Amino acid sequence: MVCLGNICRSPVAEEIMRAKATHHNIPLQVDSAGTGGYHIGEAPDARSIRNAKKNGLDISNLRARKISVHDFEHFDWIYTMDESNYQDVCALAPSSQNKAKVKLILSEVKNNTIQSVPDPYFGGEQGFQIVFDLLNEACEAIIIKIKQQKEEI
Numbered sequence: 559m560v561c562l563g564n565i566c567r568s569p570v571a572e573e574i575m576r577a578k579a580t581h582h583n584i585p586l587q588v589d590s591a592g593t594g595g596y597h598i599g600e601a602p603d604a605r606s607i608r609n610a611k612k613n614g615l616d617i618s619n620l621r622a623r624k625i626s627v628h629d630f631e632h633f634d635w636i637y638t639m640d641e642s643n644y645q646d647v648c649a650l651a652p653s654s655q656n657k658a659k660v661k662l663i664l665s666e667v668k669n670n671t672i673q674s675v676p677d678p679y680f681g682g683e684q685g686f687q688i689v690f691d692l693l694n695e696a697c698e699a700i701i702i703k704i705k706q707q708k709e710e711i
């Protein structure tokens with residue numbers, strides 16, 4: 559799960575996906591990172607922690623890191639929050655196969671009306687619930703897809 563700072567959107571995406579994988583008993587390694595390095599080592603934004611808690615998730619122990627080229631070796635799917643993150647992560651991909659792992663997370667939502675999870679950093683508290691709801695819907699769609707793939711094997 560990748561955004562710009564790894565303190566607002568992607569930590570929430572990480573924990574939502576982890577919770578859904580646990581709930582559905584699907585072994586999944588989930589992590590998040592930022593394309594920028596401004597907040598490396600920091601806990602998520604206080605507003606993001608507060609809003610996640612309101613929705614039953616604790617993200618306070620997560621720490622920000624910057625995406626690295628090695629992430630392409632470790633992960634099968636790399637979900638980006640917005641078009642800018644998508645372009646930056648694609649530019650880092652060492653091969654076309656690796657680039658194919660990169661997706662806009664909202665592209666997983668059927669009939670999605672928006673392409674990007676809006677950056678809530680410079681806005682108010684309500685932006686964090688919009689982010690949560692969008693990511694919850696996208697992660698649910700991803701989990702259903704993984705479950706279907708497992709059933710087909």
Ligand code: 4NP
Pocket residue numbers: 561562563564565566567568596677678679
């Ligand atoms: P995020 O939000 O990419 O969802 O973590 C941001 C966090 C920090 C900054 C921008 C966006 N910043 O400019 O420091």
